[in-house]
Amino acid sequence: MNNENDLETLTLEALSPFADPAMGKEAATQDLYEALGELEAVDPFAATMATGAVAPADPRTSNRNATIAELNDTEMDEVLYNVAGELIERAETGQVMGQFEFGGTKASLGQQAYVNKLADASERFIDRMREHLEAQPMASLTESEIDQLVAQYAGEQEGFTPVQDQFFDKIIKTVGNVVKSGVKAVSKVLPIGPILDKLKKLIKPLLERVLKFAIGKLPKNLQGHARTLAKKFLGLNAEASFANEVETEAGVDVIQHEWNAAVGTIATAQTEAEANAAVDEYNAMSASEDTNDLNAARQRFVQELKQLKPGQDPQPVIENFLPVALVALQPVIKIAISIIGRDKVIGFLAKPLASLVSKYIPESVSVPLATKILDIGLGVMGFETSEEAPSVAAYEAIASTIEESISGMDVSNLVEEATSENLTTARRSMLNAFEAAAANSFPNAYIKEKLRNTTSDGVWMLMPRNAKGNYAYKKYSRVFEVNLDAAKVKSIRTFRHLPLANFLKDKFNIDLSTPVKARVHVYESIKGTWLSKISLHEKVPGLGSAAQHAWNQLHPLSPIAAATLLGEAGLGRQFSPMFTTSRHRIGIGQRFFYLELGRSPVRRPVPTKPGGGTTPPPPQPARSGDVQAVLDFKQGLIRLNTFFSESDAVDIATKLRSNDYAGAAKNIETSIRGTLHGILLNNVGSKVKIIHEASSEQYMDQWLGAAVRAVGGAAAGAVAGVATDVLKGQLEKLANLITDKAVEAVENYFKARAAEFIAAQAEPKDGVTVKLTFNNFPGMAAISTLVQAAKGKLTVGHIADLVLPPKLPMPDVQVKADKVFN
Amino acid sequence: MLAEAAIDTGTVLRAALRRQAHHWAEAAEQLQDREKLMHAFGRSGIHRVIAQRLERFLEENCSRVLHTARKLLERLKGDADRSQLVTLQRELLGLRELYVSTETAVHFYTDAVNTRTGPHMASILRACDIICKRCMDETLAPLGRTAPHVLTFIDRGLGASILRSEQRLWNGAMSPVAAVKVTYFNMLRPTSLVHESGHQMAFMLGWNEELAAALASTPDVPPAIAKVYGAWASEIAADIFSALHCGYGSVVALHDVVCGNPLQVFAHRADDPHPTGYVRVLLAIAWCRICYGAGPWDALEHSFKQQYDIRMMQMPGLEITRGCAEQVERMAHRCLHTAFKAFGGRTAAQLVDPQRVSPKTLDELERSAGPALYTSPIWLHREPLRTLALNSLRIATEADPAPHYRRQERWMGALGTTVELN
Structure with missing residues (x-):
């Protein structure tokens, strides 16, 4: 051992977060991470990352985007997610594996049958539509005639699951919209026959993508950096995530947008060759790549650790594991690795990691460690301990520690400029993260007391245990018994910033006026986790299914939620709104909780389809309150659609029936100010819709994507981000203004027209929508300034200068049963 | 003679036993196929929880038959002397009985689902x-107990019934869920569901025994009459449960079930856990009066007594019925206002507040x-x-109940x- 290595050993010994129970002492701690940068001299690298603004879209792309926006179905991703959920339910182990007939994908027989059934029905439907439409002149068709025509094919398909029904309905809707768009542009685009023919050719590739998503073999274009670029192009997710946050899996939203783009291109194609090219391009994009690499790499890592001889250096084993872990957990580092050199980066990162974990690798240490982990985990988790070897749990803890350290590494500078200094900084941050990572993966007894994240002796276990290493998530071994009361849940928010109290009231009819007992199960996402995978594999009452009613009971566990609910703030993790808005998009390392309440959930009434069928209507969870703002520049008005959950609507209607108008108004105010306004402000991107001549109908996220691109052309990268924030800030101001007026308008409305609300609430529907329309909205022209962004004329200064009207007119009020948004 | 001499008794007997064992195994295989036994709807x-439990029940019990059959077939492969064949024959009979009793149990549930x-x-x-x-949850949850899942099914007849959860079945297995029979005629006034659930609840809490002891020792009631009431405790418990959860509507439903042939209304059978119909209706009406004061139940009592005039009756055992009828008010109080250990020291009226359904x-x-x-x-x-x-109240009291049905x-x-x- 030379002097340099001696120094590193000493340094890492002091740095180690581990308390060695065998030695019965804790190493003295001091912040020596700083010293790490001097341990190795790394050659300076001259190369830097190529950066640049995204080029403004050309007019042809803009036209096509407008058509895509028109054809856009914002609920399609929900349906695709549910289809994927039903597919993973059919991925039973032990089933005969066969070759999937329209792709190179291996799928179970159940999955094949499921997808084939959908493809056949959809293609049959398109064929019949084509036959019908070719027999009559297109130009004479009105929109309502087209609606009637597609509706006659929309009857229930025999033997479809409710989710398959939903998918089929979406195909019908898409075809209807394509036909309408064809009628509008007749003579400018291909005849409807060839268009439908090409559309039919997209069905199987679409289903193939969803299947690949379900079985973890995603098209390359949906992965990592390529996906980020695709999202930029498509104008998705303009909002930023926190540093180091990485999505667990490419989402169905991109599959949806790719589908929309292909459909839009075909619908606007002027030549058959152009349409064929769109089909070919769509097919070409689905070349697959196995994204379960990290699970496989982890398994290999564990096996290689097991095979190490006493005293053998673990660094080569870690070096084998790191490349896959780095690409999976820090996808943006890929470019830096290619510039600096793979071996150099891997070796540089692996060396200190090897020193830190080496003492836990010999069997004499790993077996007692694994026994301790299993002891803690066994009782509460109830899994079968048919581990391949007693040390596996210990090696998995080491793997988890390394993975989490990589996730915690700050690579922002390194991505900007691939230099040795930045690599050293990144490594320092990785080693800083190592402390917390070890505390998360090892039992408390092995961690220095001041570094422990929890007071309770729980461990995080990779799950499901019977998956032979093909893990889908982590579960905390301890299940917490809690008493929920109004004060406790007050500060806890679930997805969409919805208060947990509302969730309990709306979905379980629990008002918390008396405390309710619950068992809290805690989970963590890893690479490849979806919430529906957690809900499917967790065999606890209320879960055990990949269906929506199960996965929508998982909530983000923020530090505040963890502190108030569990008394263990360290179990919570703060994630940016990007990962707390939709249950379809979650980040690696994000924490979640499930409340086992032992209560029956409330279901939304679902009308039986004509003809009855052989299956009862699907159980659909009752909805919680929601809000949507529509800025309609075409008509110069603003709409605020406020959806009151059935639970809130019942409370309001009960008061109105007793002529307690003040009480009803109070409820309204609480709902709008306390819940709906918060949802609007925290989800501006997905709750504010823009209708403008220049951009057709789009949600803010899509619209901001276009705006940022345009601004980016003039002001470049960083300015675009600032512009986004400023735009959102202005819209928040507008939302505040509108909310105040909305409360006043609804209160007035109740005084005169309470019976309308009572009647709407009594309909056998789920909840009531109050639609407020601000006609001739003052300052609409000023607000329209925002839209200049889409034309590329806006600067940050213009947006910030926007003056909102000081006083608003009273809006028109309409009440509808059910959730009726624009 | 020649033919007889050519037959080896041991061989043919073993073949016959084997053939039969094969047949029972095949039958058990068929019994296991849920798609053949239960239609898709x-x-x-x-x-889904009930479905999972029934599937597991089907699988476990049919597997038991199959396992027994396979074991027997294995033993029938080798040579066997006369006494061994007798043993194997006995085992075949056991297999046959196991199949038949399993089929009865399986058929009960598949029939119910169908x-x-x-x-x-x-x-x-x-x-x-x-x-x-829900009615069990509301009662059991405050006592820290969990209500079992219930599978209801519809059938003919006047009386509802229950096969309790965790009850020993024909084949010795435990029932996977409670199964409650609903009758066609009361399908749209199903307060009897709550009565049947009351049986499950009382069994789980051990209330039947406590109530029997309380009724049999009611002060100021002739011991012989009190003892008769004590013997009816399990049915009275279920009636109380139903009346407390469903109020007067359930009393009228009970009245309509009981109001048959006068001989049946007044007949007292020593081995019947059901109270004499006459006493049963009066007892339920008395609960209404105790809980709510005067009301439509007074008119119901009047018309009931007109329809079934005990003074006009002469039949064996009528003295017991008359003696019990005279003690109805006391016994009604005893039922509602006695504190029971089963209820954590509370009375029935404290556990389920009757005012919620006044x-x-x-x-x-x-x-x-x-x-x-x-x-x-x-x-x-x-x-x-x-x-x-x-709705049961409206059906019981409105002049035109049709819209309420x-x-x-x-x-x-x-x-x-x-x-x-x-």
Whole structure:
């Protein structure tokens, strides 16, 4: 051992977060991470990352985007997610594996049958539509005639699951919209026959993508950096995530947008060759790549650790594991690795990691460690301990520690400029993260007391245990018994910033006026986790299914939620709104909780389809309150659609029936100010819709994507981000203004027209929508300034200068049963 | 003679035994196939937890038959002397009995599931499942107990019945869920569901024994009469449960079931756990009077006594019925106001407050909720028992009950598709 290595050993010994129970002492701690940068001299690298603004879209792309926006179905991703959920339910182990007939994908027989059934029905439907439409002149068709025509094919398909029904309905809707768009542009685009023919050719590739998503073999274009670029192009997710946050899996939203783009291109194609090219391009994009690499790499890592001889250096084993872990957990580092050199980066990162974990690798240490982990985990988790070897749990803890350290590494500078200094900084941050990572993966007894994240002796276990290493998530071994009361849940928010109290009231009819007992199960996402995978594999009452009613009971566990609910703030993790808005998009390392309440959930009434069928209507969870703002520049008005959950609507209607108008108004105010306004402000991107001549109908996220691109052309990268924030800030101001007026308008409305609300609430529907329309909205022209962004004329200064009207007119009020948004 | 001499008795007997064992094994295989036994709608019309339990029950019990058959077939492969063959023959009989008793148990549940013949009947029966589960939950949860899942099924006849959860079945296996029979004639006034659930609840809490002891030792009641009441305790317990959860509507439903041939109304049978019909109706009316004062039950009592005039009757055992009828008020108080260990030291009226279903409170519920009471998923979820009580009250008291039957049917359809059992 030379002097340099001696120094590193000493340094890492002091740095180690581990308390060695065998030695019965804790190493003295001091912040020596700083010293790490001097341990190795790394050659300076001259190369830097190529950066640049995204080029403004050309007019042809803009036209096509407008058509895509028109054809856009914002609920399609929900349906695709549910289809994927039903597919993973059919991925039973032990089933005969066969070759999937329209792709190179291996799928179970159940999955094949499921997808084939959908493809056949959809293609049959398109064929019949084509036959019908070719027999009559297109130009004479009105929109309502087209609606009637597609509706006659929309009857229930025999033997479809409710989710398959939903998918089929979406195909019908898409075809209807394509036909309408064809009628509008007749003579400018291909005849409807060839268009439908090409559309039919997209069905199987679409289903193939969803299947690949379900079985973890995603098209390359949906992965990592390529996906980020695709999202930029498509104008998705303009909002930023926190540093180091990485999505667990490419989402169905991109599959949806790719589908929309292909459909839009075909619908606007002027030549058959152009349409064929769109089909070919769509097919070409689905070349697959196995994204379960990290699970496989982890398994290999564990096996290689097991095979190490006493005293053998673990660094080569870690070096084998790191490349896959780095690409999976820090996808943006890929470019830096290619510039600096793979071996150099891997070796540089692996060396200190090897020193830190080496003492836990010999069997004499790993077996007692694994026994301790299993002891803690066994009782509460109830899994079968048919581990391949007693040390596996210990090696998995080491793997988890390394993975989490990589996730915690700050690579922002390194991505900007691939230099040795930045690599050293990144490594320092990785080693800083190592402390917390070890505390998360090892039992408390092995961690220095001041570094422990929890007071309770729980461990995080990779799950499901019977998956032979093909893990889908982590579960905390301890299940917490809690008493929920109004004060406790007050500060806890679930997805969409919805208060947990509302969730309990709306979905379980629990008002918390008396405390309710619950068992809290805690989970963590890893690479490849979806919430529906957690809900499917967790065999606890209320879960055990990949269906929506199960996965929508998982909530983000923020530090505040963890502190108030569990008394263990360290179990919570703060994630940016990007990962707390939709249950379809979650980040690696994000924490979640499930409340086992032992209560029956409330279901939304679902009308039986004509003809009855052989299956009862699907159980659909009752909805919680929601809000949507529509800025309609075409008509110069603003709409605020406020959806009151059935639970809130019942409370309001009960008061109105007793002529307690003040009480009803109070409820309204609480709902709008306390819940709906918060949802609007925290989800501006997905709750504010823009209708403008220049951009057709789009949600803010899509619209901001276009705006940022345009601004980016003039002001470049960083300015675009600032512009986004400023735009959102202005819209928040507008939302505040509108909310105040909305409360006043609804209160007035109740005084005169309470019976309308009572009647709407009594309909056998789920909840009531109050639609407020601000006609001739003052300052609409000023607000329209925002839209200049889409034309590329806006600067940050213009947006910030926007003056909102000081006083608003009273809006028109309409009440509808059910959730009726624009 | 020649033919007889050519036959080896051991060989043919073993072959015959083997053939039969094969047959029972094959039959058990068939019995295991849920798709052959339950139609698609029946299977999908039940709650998933019940479906899982029934599937496991089917699999475990049919496997038991199969395992026994395979073991026997294995033993029939080798040579066997006369006495071994006798043993094997006995084992075959055992296999046959095991199959038949298993088939009875399996058939009971598959038959029950198959009464969900279509979407409408499935939703009505799911509503019945929910009512049973909910009334037990509301009683058992405060006592720290969990109510079992209930599978209801429809059948002919006047009386509902229950096969309790965790009860020993024909083949010795334990029942996987409680199964409650609903009768066609009371399908739209199913307060008997609550009575049957009361049996399950009383059994789980050990209330039957406590109530029997309390009734048999009621002060100021002739011991012989008190003892008769004590013997009826299990049925009285279920009647109390039903009356406390469903109010006067359940009393009228009980009255309508009992009001048959006068000989049956007055007959007292020593081995019958059911109270004499005459006493049973008067006891339920007495509960209403104790809980709510004067009301429509007074007129019901009057008309009942007119219809069934005990003074006009002469039959064996009538003295017991008359003696019991004279003690109805005392026994009614005893039922409602005795504290029981089974209830954590509370009385039945403290455990389930009868005022929640008083006519006045039900009127208020109807007024405040309005028509949404029967359609809103929240009201459906929140108040299934009181809505049943309210509609049963309207059916019992309105001059034209027809609209209330229709409303009850629509409500049950909505309840069955909107509320989950979890």
